[in-house]
Amino acid sequence: MRxxxxxxxxxxxxxxxxxxxxxxxxxxxxxxGATPGGKLRHAVAGGVRIDAGPTVLTMLPVFQAIFASAGAxxxxxxxxxxxxxxxRHAWEGVRSLDLFDDTARNVAAxxxxxxxxxxxxxxxxxxxxxxxxxxxxxxxxxxxxxxxAGLVLRSGVSLMNISPFATLxxxxxxxxxxxxxxxxxxxxxxxCGSSPFNAPATLMLIAHAEQRGVWRVQGxxxxxxxxxxxxxxxxxxxxxxxxxVQDILIASGRACGxxxxxxxxxxxxxxxxxxxxxxxxxxxxxxxxQQAVAGSMKGAVRSFSAKTWAMTGSISGNFQPxxxxxxxxxxxxxxxxxxxxxxxxxxxxxxxxxPEPGAFFALINAPANGDAPQVEAFPPCLTRVMKKLQDCGLxxxxxAVTAAQPRQFATMFPGSGGALYGRALTGWRDSFARPGTxxxxxGLFLAGGSVHPGPGLPMAAISGRLAASAVMxxxxxxxxxxxxxxxxxxxxxxxxxxxxx
Ligand SMILES: Cc1cc2nc3c(=O)[nH]c(=O)nc-3n(C[C@H](O)[C@H](O)[C@H](O)COP(=O)(O)OP(=O)(O)OC[C@H]3O[C@@H](n4cnc5c(N)ncnc54)[C@H](O)[C@@H]3O)c2cc1C
Numbered sequence: 001m002r003x004x005x006x007x008x009x010x011x012x013x014x015x016x017x018x019x020x021x022x023x024x025x026x027x028x029x030x031x032x033g034a035t036p037g038g039k040l041r042h043a044v045a046g047g048v049r050i051d052a053g054p055t056v057l058t059m060l061p062v063f064q065a066i067f068a069s070a071g072a073x074x075x076x077x078x079x080x081x082x083x084x085x086x087x088r089h090a091w092e093g094v095r096s097l098d099l100f101d102d103t104a105r106n107v108a109a110x111x112x113x114x115x116x117x118x119x120x121x122x123x124x125x126x127x128x129x130x131x132x133x134x135x136x137x138x139x140x141x142x143x144x145x146x147x148x149a150g151l152v153l154r155s156g157v158s159l160m161n162i163s164p165f166a167t168l169x170x171x172x173x174x175x176x177x178x179x180x181x182x183x184x185x186x187x188x189x190x191x192c193g194s195s196p197f198n199a200p201a202t203l204m205l206i207a208h209a210e211q212r213g214v215w216r217v218q219g220x221x222x223x224x225x226x227x228x229x230x231x232x233x234x235x236x237x238x239x240x241x242x243x244x245v246q247d248i249l250i251a252s253g254r255a256c257g258x259x260x261x262x263x264x265x266x267x268x269x270x271x272x273x274x275x276x277x278x279x280x281x282x283x284x285x286x287x288x289x290q291q292a293v294a295g296s297m298k299g300a301v302r303s304f305s306a307k308t309w310a311m312t313g314s315i316s317g318n319f320q321p322x323x324x325x326x327x328x329x330x331x332x333x334x335x336x337x338x339x340x341x342x343x344x345x346x347x348x349x350x351x352x353x354x355p356e357p358g359a360f361f362a363l364i365n366a367p368a369n370g371d372a373p374q375v376e377a378f379p380p381c382l383t384r385v386m387k388k389l390q391d392c393g394l395x396x397x398x399x400a401v402t403a404a405q406p407r408q409f410a411t412m413f414p415g416s417g418g419a420l421y422g423r424a425l426t427g428w429r430d431s432f433a434r435p436g437t438x439x440x441x442x443g444l445f446l447a448g449g450s451v452h453p454g455p456g457l458p459m460a461a462i463s464g465r466l467a468a469s470a471v472m473x474x475x476x477x478x479x480x481x482x483x484x485x486x487x488x489x490x491x492x493x494x495x496x497x498x499x500x501x
Pocket of ligand 1: 012031032057455
């Protein structure tokens with residue numbers, strides 16, 4: 001039986017592990033932390049477990065399809081519920097605006113909020129974002145190494161149809177004269193840790209991804225990580241927690257295993273790195289791995305980090321929170337100019353999740369300076385956050401707060417500097433600059449939010465599926481190697497069962 005070691009139990013690593021084990025390979029996942037999920041994590045505040053990583057679950061069919069490929073049903077492991085209100089949006093001194101998972105309801109809501117012309121603008125925008133989503137779903141997101149030329153050939157459409165050359169902010173101006181609507185839809189760039197002022201307009205496809213559904217996970221988002229873990233364990237995957245990998249080992253010019261921090265060596269026919277690309281490129285997993293991804297970070301600008309607060313508390317005021325809420329800054333250009341200059345915004349846009357009564361998770365974007373010697377202290381920031389909520393009609397009185405900032409993210413996700421979404425999208429080239437799953441080192445594969453197709457749970461899960469597919473292909477074609485010192489991988493080539501992915 002072929003053995004694969006996966007470094008990291010983020011969603012990309014978990015998806016790979018599930019699929020590879022189902023295909024008959026022996027899979028060991030080495031995770032530096034104590035639990036699966038990586039960024040998909042919770043924090044404890046006042047004794048309550050509150051999601052403190054991703055909270056917006058989109059593209060559920062991606063996860064269902066991965067489970068189905070492994071002969072399982074996602075719903076047997078975790079309960080999900082579709083939300084009809086995608087998010088509630090607030091500004092100071094004006095009424096709030098809900099977006100729904102139904103375009104017709106949005107047309108009506110936007111018409112009431114900003115008039116008939118804005119409603120027509122939204123209708124055109126929704127149609128355009130749907131078109132871009134549909135073009136890129138099959139020709140980019142699900143494809144292993146999509147170059148620009150390949151994309152054009154596969155989709156058979158002109159590049160102009162996906163607006164890679166305009167900025168999101170600029171393009172939104174052609175649909176929305178209302179600055180608040182432009183701000184609302186421009187915020188989608190931050191889902192990739194990027195600024196709407198230089199990210200390509202292609203990112204408007206995220207609006208359509210949300211239109212296709214946003215789900216709430218019963219028991220919290222972290223239950224999704226546990227679902228993957230349980231399904232993988234049922235297929236024989238071995239999870240080693242508190243097991244950081246120090247080095248990716250090579251023999252005969254290919255990856256042949258890993259060395260843990262405690263000195264233990266795990267031989268393998270293939271290795272999947274679900275770490276930050278920056279960790280490999282920065283040499284944190286050894287010189288061979290560094291060489292394997294040489295050049296892949298060229299020209300990369302870090303995506304945003306965040307300051308986050310998981311809180312218990314009580315609320316009052318005339319703003320009733322939905323599950324997802326956004327409280328916008330008064331001056332979007334100034335906010336992103338400050339972030340670009342490496343500063344915390346004076347007036348930040350605040351995302352607030354209210355998963356259950358009395359529990360909250362707040363997030364603001366922050367520069368990814370978690371490895372810099374000095375970062376801004378917390379208290380003034382939380383004060384600003386609370387003031388923003390209050391100015392929009394929500395008074396939140398916390399009873400317990402657990403905070404995280406770029407410095408913690410940089411430590412939790414080595415090689416990131418605190419950046420949470422890989423490289424930022426600062427122009428059309430960046431989407432194509434992310435490496436695919438294959439590296440220059442045979443037997444070493446990549447999965448996760450910093451490689452193709454990019455960040456976000458569904459995208460990172462797709463990267464895990466692409467990695468599993470490439471590993472199976474590799475194992476079917478190559479022979480087992482003997483490691484230096486005579487430690488061999490568990491068995492000779494057996495040509496293990498291959499699954500349809
Ligand atoms: C605060 C926050 C909010 C977000 N909001 C959303 C959202 O609402 N919706 C959404 O879809 N996405 C969101 N994202 C993005 C999403 O969480 C990520 O894109 C995705 O989870 C990344 O998954 P990954 O596969 O790259 O693995 P990661 O989550 O990056 O996990 C990698 C794992 O590798 C481990 N590791 C690293 N180095 C080693 C080593 N040497 N040895 C062993 N293990 C190692 C780490 O401990 C970690 O567990 C958010 C992210 C954050 C942080």
